[in-house]
Ligand SMILES: NC(=O)c1ccc[n+]([C@@H]2O[C@H](COP(=O)([O-])OP(=O)(O)OC[C@H]3O[C@@H](n4cnc5c(N)ncnc54)[C@H](O)[C@@H]3O)[C@@H](O)[C@H]2O)c1
């Protein structure tokens with residue numbers, strides 16, 4: 425079935441199609457079952473509509489991870505298309521920035537409402553393109569509309585400061601937008617990343633041109649259509665498809681006021697270099713190899729659950745995952761027994777089924793890379809307690825999918841490759857420790873600094889450890905929860921700038937100071 429037919433059946437396009445919702449929901453579930461969707465509609469969006477690729481050369485296949493089938497072709501945008509999108513965004517920006525925060529908020533709230541109404545259909549397309557379980561994708565879409573609601577709330581509150589100066593003079597500050605912001609996304613949270621970047625950008629009065637990962641081009645354009653339906657000016661949120669070349673064109677574009685990037689450290693360094701040439705602001709949300717520290721006085725069941733949440737969401741392809749699990753020696757046997765039991769019980773398979781808890785990795789190369797890390801860990805002395813193999817589901821249509829059984833590695837040391845490098849697959853490395861001072865030193869012995877976690881019942885220890893860990897987030901007695909009110913971002917090579925939370929307003933706006941003299945000028949000349 426074509427994508428157009430699928431969205432028509434699912435009601436992704438028009439609100440009228442959503443009634444009666446029950447029947448359509450059933451139809452959409454049938455229409456979007458794994459292995460049935462084919463996407464033929466254009467995936468670029470600017471000027472308030474989908475735009476066909478200008479050239480059909482350099483097409484790259486996009487795969488459905490659960491089946492290995494080709495889902496669509498990706499036609500990378502060239503310089504003329506990037507320029508059209510940027511011009512379109514600039515035109516929209518000039519209208520949007522003049523609207524009151526209250527008005528922008530109203531439009532954004534409508535976009536949030538539409539996303540909430542269509543959450544199931546968007547989630548299903550996300551699953552088909554990304555491979556994660558529908559249970560997780562639904563959470564991702566919920567976080568997305570919550571983010572738009574949250575920043576709609578903040579759009580109403582943007583204000584400056586009044587500063588009294590001597591002699592009746594005064595100054596005031598105005599928080600102004602930056603202009604056209606570029607967003608470049610990773611493959612692991614395609615819709616959520618597009619929202620996480622655009623919601624604060626739009627709230628502050630900016631426009632955005634967004635480039636999704638070439639592996640997950642499908643859902644960003646749906647966000648563009650929803651923003652349009654909600655009432656943003658045509659061009660306010662544009663989508664250009666492509667990989668490194670298209671991303672480079674965006675970063676160098678003279679109209680780009682800022683680049684907000686989510687992806688790997690090597691690409692992040694290139695983005696920063698390119699942005700520096702045009703003195704553009706940058707937010708970098710990069711990779712990690714985060715420590716999770718489990719003390720012997722923890723509540724063990726919660727610690728085990730936390731370790732699973734820290735390692736196996738989205739098939740382990742999560743930037744902030746706590747993949748270096750340090751366990752205090754005294755409780756290592758109980759921890760391993762329980763964590764292995766629960767890991768073996770994870771239901772791997774068709775990501776569109778409600779009972780599935782782990783779907784397919786994003787691509788064959790990503791699967792091979794994760795499996796290779798497991799082989800190398802074994803060669804370096806690690807012991808596989810479970811998983812670490814390709815997984816072939818019994819359903820014949822999933823035979824070509826990129827599945828892997830989730831893996832727990834014991835006998836790990838800090839100098840092993842699996843402990844030092846970001847794997848981006850479902851592989852947990854477990855290491856013993858003796859003392860608090862020792863584990864903090866080892867936890868910080870990395871160039872990354874995205875997240876961290878500690879499980880203990882000792883409240884003083886928990887805060888002491890949080891204070892001493894070099895990371896942008898520290899979870900105490902939980903892991904990988906991410907309410908939109910909470911700032912998120914890295915220390916060290918994991919990047920800088922923040923997403924989510926109030927502080928992100930600072931990264932999408934600039935402050936103008938207006939100085940008002942009420943007397944005569946006292947000239948020195
Ligand atoms: N900190 C965070 O919030 C966060 C969130 C998700 C993923 N990540 C990180 O992302 C990585 C995985 O995602 P990925 O494989 O998609 O990352 P990636 O760096 O390969 O690609 C990310 C994006 O950058 C684009 N790109 C690649 N080269 C470019 C260039 N030269 N110029 C401009 N754009 C370019 C890609 O097309 C893609 O859209 C992991 O390291 C993960 O930790 C970080």
Ligand SMILES: C[N+](C)(C)CCCC=O
Nearest residue numbers: 612742743744904905906
């Ligand atoms: C929503 N999580 C689980 C906190 C992940 C944020 C994005 C990182 O890849």
